[in-house]
Each structure stands twice: as structure tokens, then as C-alpha cells.
Amino acid sequence: METNQNKARVMKAVAERNLVSIMNDTKWRELQDAVINTLLFPPPYQGKYLLDDRLYPEEFETDVSYWGDWIEGIAPFYTVEWIRVRPRYLKYRGRLVSPEVIDITDDFAKLLKELSIPYRQENETYTIYGYISDTSKLTL
Template identity: 80%
Template sequence: MKVITERNLVSIMNDTKWRELQDAVINNLLFPPPYQIKYLLENQLHPEEFEADVSYWGDWKEGIVPFYSVEWIRVRPRYLKYRGRLVSPEVVDITDDFVKLLMELSIPYRLRSDTYYIYGYLKDTSILTL
């Protein structure tokens, strides 16, 4: 709470909303999209590099808990599917389904550089799309 107060942050998501998102991603999407996470009490991002498409899925079961400590997650709703050493990977894209899910759950987000930011805490809520 001290960090939230010191940084003048506003709570955007609560445990219920995070759990709804988590369940919907796991149960309704073709695959759990990869994400980068920023925790309130850490300066390091997990994973540190997330500027291009990746070849792995996100750990939506245990990776974003505890919810109260998540400052934001940056979701890339696609991944590179390996097709062999001599063939370029296939981009598997579920962006439309992911955005539809956010809209259905009324989860505010920010689209930036073809990734979707979902904030647990934020200073300026005017940057969000609902």
C-alpha cells in the first residue's frame, strides 16, 4: 500500500477481475498468449525482452499471481509456431479473440506497439480503452 500511495497509483483491476481474465484466457482462447509482467515492488520486467514475437505461450495459471502485486502485464496475443529448421515459423495470431475477450469482461487496456497492456495499477486512467 505504501508504494501505491507514494506513486499516486489507482487500482484498475482487483482479484475478481484478474481471475475472470485468467479463467477466460485459459478456457476460451486457442492458446494462452505470452506476456511480460511488471510487479509493483520490482524494477525488473519478466521476461526482460519482449519486443518481438516469441515462440512460447504464457503461464496464465500461476505466472500472474499474486494478483495484488501486478502493476501491469503486456500481452502479445500471437506466437511463432516452429515448423522445422529450414522453414520460417508460422505466426499464430489470436488478437481478435483476445480483444473480444477483454471487451466481454469489461477489462480496460492500452494498445501500444501491437501489444496490449492490462494494468493492475495506474496513475492516469485516460490512456485506457474500454
């Protein structure tokens, strides 16, 4: 019962904010499966959820040294307003050596195109929207 109440709250927020659904559970699952099964590593991401004003993680402006939790971290999909993916991470090489940047940007962009997932690219991140008010700035 709690899931239905949560979903109703999400749909109310979507209607109040005049948002359009871009992704559905099937598209999110396709993306999730492709990321887990085809990429060198699951890229880190920042999530914004419809019923929460905070971002997870709050800071995401530079490369990070961790991978994204693509197995359980995004679900339930219907609550995702957007995720911002940085298809790179900093690989630790020791205290005295700078970390190595592992970059799968080309592979990630190719995956989005193959799955026909609309996105917005800014700097070194890809924003994938669950819901949006203006689709004119999206790339397919």
C-alpha cells in the same frame, strides 16, 4: 504473516506513487479463466510487479515462440502493476522453414471487451494495468 507484510508493502508503494487500482482479484481471475478456457492458446505476456523494477521477461519487443503461464505466473494479483500481452506466437515448423505466426489478436480483444477490462493497445501488444497513475489513455 509474510503475505500480509508483502501486501502492506505493495499498498505503501501504491500510495507513495499515487497509483489507482484498476483491477482487483475478481477481475484478474475472470481474465485468467477466460484466457485459459476460451482462447486457442494462452498468449505470452511481460509482467511488471510493484515491488520489482525488472520486467519478466526482460525482452518482449518481438513475437516469441512460447505461451504465457496464465495458471500460476501472474499471481499474486495484488502485486501486478501491469502485464503486456502479445496475443501471437511463433510456431516452430522445422529448421529450414520460417516459423508460422499464430495470431489470436481479435479473440483476445473481444475477450477484454466482454469482461470490461480496460487496456492500452500499442503496436501488437495489449497492456492491462493492475495500478496506474493516469487512466485517460485506457480503452474500455
